[in-house]
Amino acid sequence: MSYKNSENGLKIRLARASDRDELYQMLCDLENEQLNKKSFTSVFEKNLTQPQIRYFIAEQAGRIVGMASCHVQLLLHHAGPVGEIQEMYVQPSVRSQGIGRALIHEIQKFVLSHNGIQLEVTTNRLRLETHRFYEREGFLKSHFKLVLSFSDHEN
Template identity: 50%
Template sequence: MNPVQIRPAHLTDETTIYQFICDLEETTLDQSTFQGIYRQNLINPAIHYLVAEQQGNVVGFVSCHVQLLLHHGGKVGEIQELFVQSLVRNQGIGQQLVAALKAIAVQEQFINLEVTTNQKRTDTIRFYEREAFHRTHIKLVYPIPS
C-alpha cells in the first residue's frame, strides 16, 4: 500500500474532482456549471475541499460546508461529497479524509460534523457508522420544479 497525503484541493485538481463527482452521482454534470461552483467554493473559507494524493495522483476527495446554525448554537460542518477511486478503495483513504475533516472540526470548534447520504448507499452508511457517525435524523427533500 502506497502512502497517502491529504491536502487542500487546488484549482489544478478541478478536472479530476469533476470526474469524481460525476462518478459519485452516476451522471455527467454540466462542466461549465461545475467549474463556476468549484472555483467559487474553493476560495470560500466556510467550505473545505480536501484531496487524497497517492504517488502524485489524486485518488480521493471530500468536501465540507460549514454553517453557523441557530438550533445548534454554533458551527456545524456537513460533508457534502466523499469519493475514493474504486481501484484504491478499502485502503483507509476515506478514513484518512474523514479524519482530516475531524481535525479541522476540532481546530475550528464545530459543534457537530454531519453527513447525509442516500438510503440506497448501504456501504456508505456502514462506512460512516464505523467512523462514529450516528443516525439521528431523517432528511426530506422537496425538488424545485424547473
C-alpha cells in the first residue's frame, strides 16, 4: 500500500515499528502534553499487529510530515463495520498542501476494504480549523461526544 503524488513528492505508507519516536512526538504535539512513552510504545507495538487498525504515515522528501490512525469496529448501533479516525496530525509547516486529504483518502480505502459502512472522527471542540477541514472533506457534524475521565488512571 503506497500513495504517491509526484507534484509535491508526497508518499503515504503504513507505519513501521521504526516510526515510533516520530509518531510519539507528533501525538505529544497533537495532545499538547508529554504522553507516557512506555505506555505509548506498548500500545503502538500491539496495534501494529492488529488487522483492524492501521497507522498511515505521510512522507515528503523522505521526511515524515504527518500521520493518521484508523480503527475499524463492528458496531451494533450501525449493524456493521465502522471506521474511526483516532488520531491525525500534519506538521504545521506543511499544512494546506493536500497531506490531510491524502491521508483521509488512504483511510477511506482501508475502511472500505473491511466493508465499512461509515467513517467517523472526533475532534476537540476548540479546534475550529480542524472542524472546517473535516467538513470540507465531506464529514457532517451529527453527534456530540461526552467524556468521563478517570484522572487517577495510571498511564
